[in-house]
Amino acid sequence: MDLWYMEQHTPNVKFSVKVDKQLYSGMSDFQRIDVFESAEFGRILTLDGFLMLTEKDEFIYHEMIVHVPMCVHPDPKKVLVIGGGDGGAVRELLRYPGIEAIDLVEIDEAVVEVSKKYLPGVASGFSDSRVRCHYQDGLKFIRRVEDEYDIIIVDSTDPFGPGEGLFTKEFYGNCFKALHADGIMVNQHESPYYKDDAYAMQRAHKRIVQSFPYSRVYQAHIPTYPSGHWLFGFASKKYHPVRDADWDRWKKLGIKTRYYNTNLHAGAFALPTYVEELLKDVESEC
Template sequence: MDIWFSQMDTDNVKTSIRVDKQLFSAQSEYQRIDVFQSQEFGKMIVLDGEIIFSEADEFIYNEMVVHVPMAVHPDVKKVLIIGGGDGGVARTCIEYPEIVSIDVVEPDEMFIQVSREFFPETAKGFDDPRVKITNADGLRFLRNRRNEYDLIINDSTDPFGHTEGLFTKEFYGSCYRALKEDGIMVYQHGSPFYDEDEIAFRAMHRKVYRSFPISRVYQASIPTCPAGYWMFGFASKKYHPLTDFDPERWNKRGIRTWYYTTNLHTGAFMLPKYVEDLLEEEEDKI
């Protein structure tokens, strides 16, 4: 008997993947957590019915949220990861020896436990002594932080439910205050392809554009994301992702990647016309 997992991308579109079996299913305090084994994507973790990552394509997301800012900022010492319960962002960060500390703030302890059990290669970043995990709400954690971090990565899920507070004007303002005077914030920006996602996409850019002097959006192709097309935000107090980008410095590190390259870095900020139009329309409102 064929078993299929279907993710509803919109009311009219769904993505279906044949799965061999369901490895885990439980309701945490915050969300429904499921793990499936598939032929095409390996193991997949699903939160409230939406694929968060799969073994086959998790490297794309994690490389793009870490290597892009690390190739721009010249001296990252202290990193904050909001969310990040699967450990993939932390695992990518520990490739940089100059990073002194990595705070991971993930409220859902069960999500971390499931990731450790079923995705040990992704979650192994948690075992690095520089990583400290705090089970707390990201916005509450940020409220009393001032001038503390060089890099903040918002690795939370969609702007609904228990993570809704991580996509508000207050959250971005809190990130601004928690960053040092030359700090960078990177965040998942969603996909604007489907009409029902466009409103959240527009609102996110408008709020960040108001909060930071430098705000840019970049892209990646991730098969398990809606429309296979995902976007990220780059916001900074000082550094521009292209004019302050130092490809020679980054290439000297010799970090092995499967997706990110310094050529791709530049190309990722070259957006389709319809996306440029959406962003410019929101900027013109300010």
């Protein structure tokens, strides 16, 4: 049998993974959720047909979205994760003993349930007493919160579909309001390579620059995402993502990582020239 999962990365480019079998398929109130088993990437979670994570390479994404802000902030205690229903970001956060509370705001409870059942290695943190799940629209949740968090992690889907509202100026502005005076927001920032992704990336950057005093972008290599070249946004009220990072303090925590390290942290903010130009283009509009 020849069964392939296929995702269209652009109208002219397809990405495909050979699938052994489909483990789950269901329609939630918000989207279609599927889980596949594959030889190359292990289990694959897709939402509305778009690949969200695979067991083999999810560590890259989750380590980079969590450890970068956690290394910069001197004493993060309370963290908000918006999206992230697979639990990967929560799992990484729970590795820090200083973390006192994690609020996870996921619009679709079904994503959490499916992840718990089919991706136990990713969704391992949900039973921790420090984690509280809120199943509602992130934009609605954040509207009511003021001066509450040290770090906000926006682990969203793409700006088309249920995650749409998480790429808007009103959302970033509300995140600013929800953070303490030295708070940091990190977000899934799309890819700079293909035209449509790059456009979404630029728009998000523009809206963040308008909302935060410091806004930088860093990168990682994620094999199963379109073009493999992925960006994260680092927005902050006070701390510089590299100058204010205390490498030794982080190293002393003794957290074992597979992708992240402090050298890579500093290097991840060095971007290809064409990406810098894309960012500068929208910064000049602000």
